[in-house]
Amino acid sequence: MTRKQRRLTLIGTAGVVLAVALSLILVVLRDNLVFFQSPTEITEKAIPPGQRIRLGGLVEEGSVIWTDNAEVSFKVTDTANTVAVTYKGILPDLFREGQGVVTEGVIGPNGVFVADSVLAKHDENYMPKEVAEALKAQGHWQGENAAAN
Secondary structure (H helix, E strand, O other): OOOHHHHHHHHHHHHHHHHHHHHHHHHHHHOOOOOEHHHHHHHHHHHHHOEEEEEEEEEEEOOOOOOOOOOEEEEEEOOEEEEEEEOOOOOOOOOOOOEEEEEEEEEEOOOOOEEEEEEEEOOOOOOOOOHHHHHHHOOOOOOOOHHHE
């Protein structure tokens, strides 16, 4: 074999090894990725029960119901559609009605979103990008420009 053939063989082998490693990484990550969904997207798509997703929007006014076993149920809305959510655990201090929230969990067999984590906005200017875009598309949130107007 000439030097040129050895070099091309080495480059080809390295390329194949890199492609196999990359495909294995993507297969593993695909099962662990969690995508953000708005309430409208959840109602429009046929998301199967048990599929892990992130749900984001605003906590609907008057929807928070506390039970005595540290479980809370509330509704997340993007002002067009609403999804019922249940969560068992301690909520963030800034969780309240009318505020932005992102929940992570699965849709139960009864259609209620069962959250295992809840994230609330951390200051006046924070809104998850996807939630802000969904609300801006419907004309209900202007972000930083709202204070200036």
